[in-house]
Amino acid sequence: MKRRDDRGVVASYIPELARVDPGAFGMAVIDADGNLFEGGDSDTAFSIQSISKVFTLTLALGMVGDMLWRRVGREPSGTPFNSIVQLESERGIPRNPFINAGAIAVTDVILSGHKPREALGEILRFMRFLTDDPTIVIDEAVAASEQRTGFRNRALANYMKSFGVLDNPVDYTLGVYFHHCAIAMSCRQLAAAGRFLAHLGRSPVTGHAVVRPERARRINALMLTCGHYDGSGEFAYRVGLPGKSGVGGGILAIAPGKASIAVWSPGLDVSGNSHLGRIALETLTRRMGWSIFGA
Ligand code: DON
Numbered sequence: 001m002k003r004r005d006d007r008g009v010v011a012s013y014i015p016e017l018a019r020v021d022p023g024a025f026g027m028a029v030i031d032a033d034g035n036l037f038e039g040g041d042s043d044t045a046f047s048i049q050s051i052s053k054v055f056t057l058t059l060a061l062g063m064v065g066d067m068l069w070r071r072v073g074r075e076p077s078g079t080p081f082n083s084i085v086q087l088e089s090e091r092g093i094p095r096n097p098f099i100n101a102g103a104i105a106v107t108d109v110i111l112s113g114h115k116p117r118e119a120l121g122e123i124l125r126f127m128r129f130l131t132d133d134p135t136i137v138i139d140e141a142v143a144a145s146e147q148r149t150g151f152r153n154r155a156l157a158n159y160m161k162s163f164g165v166l167d168n169p170v171d172y173t174l175g176v177y178f179h180h181c182a183i184a185m186s187c188r189q190l191a192a193a194g195r196f197l198a199h200l201g202r203s204p205v206t207g208h209a210v211v212r213p214e215r216a217r218r219i220n221a222l223m224l225t226c227g228h229y230d231g232s233g234e235f236a237y238r239v240g241l242p243g244k245s246g247v248g249g250g251i252l253a254i255a256p257g258k259a260s261i262a263v264w265s266p267g268l269d270v271s272g273n274s275h276l277g278r279i280a281l282e283t284l285t286r287r288m289g290w291s292i293f294g295a
Helices: 015-019 049-070 085-089 100-111 116-131 140-149 151-162 170-181 187-193 213-226 229-238 275-288
Strands: 026-031 036-040 183-185 243-245 250-255 259-264
Touching: 015 140, 026 187, 026 275, 036 187, 049 100, 049 116, 049 170, 049 213, 049 243, 049 250, 085 151, 100 116, 100 151, 100 170, 116 170, 116 183, 116 187, 140 170, 151 170, 170 183, 183 187, 187 250, 187 259, 213 229, 213 243, 229 243, 229 275, 250 275, 259 275
Parallel strands: none
Antiparallel strands: 026 036, 026 259, 243 250, 250 259
16 A cells, blocks of 8 residues: 555643554454454554543433433534534534533533542443453543543533533543543554444453444444544445544444454544544455445
8 A cells, every 4th residue: 555644633631642653553353253353553552532422322321312412413513523602602512422411511511429539430440341351440640631631621521511411520420531632542452342333232252242242333423424524425425334533543334244343543633533544444344345335
């Protein structure tokens, strides 16, 4: 494959993320039979950031079911991941669970009835369960870096709180949110964690049903329509798979029935999605014929 020089720009609004090597690139694919195909820095842990929102959404749906949709919508926003504009006219209800406001509302649901430490433990346990890997941890330096600089998220959370959309103290909810965004995983681990979404809700890693088939289908639908923010249309057009990006440069993509795919390249495009990661996924899906829309 042709070497690409344009790698996008590494996120710097979370200072700790700016220290990551922009030249890193890794990819891991796990097919339906559990075969692992990997390349580059596929075993290097990186900050999963917004990819964690797929797993917090799954947990929150498990806790409160469809009641979740009273607090968060299911429509693409067409706005950047950290935008506040729609919250005023839509009375504090975020458009979807993947923009920051929506993910903060989802985290608030997980936190209810628990101490922040317990809620975070629950999220981490879920990641370890999905991957069957107890070594997954939170990068405390990244979490602290975002705690110090997360003024925009603080604004979003306070704004939602003023509409009664958050139940818990804003600082508690944000603390859990910043920490789950700071979970560090490799492409290999992420691909393993996503397998339940590729296989009707059942995790072949552990043999357990994680969610019912229709819930897996719906999470995939949200990833397709909202997983890349205002870049979701472009991602669907070029890659044609449900996917979720993070500003750490990772993308988890799901080829239903076929494979769970994780890619990592820290340079981002204007929407905050991995630039090379998207190109790599586009190339892979084209060659494999994996787009959900056909060849
Ligand atoms: O809240 C934030 O801004 C980050 N913790 C996560 C944002 C993110 O990953 C956006 N994705 N591309």
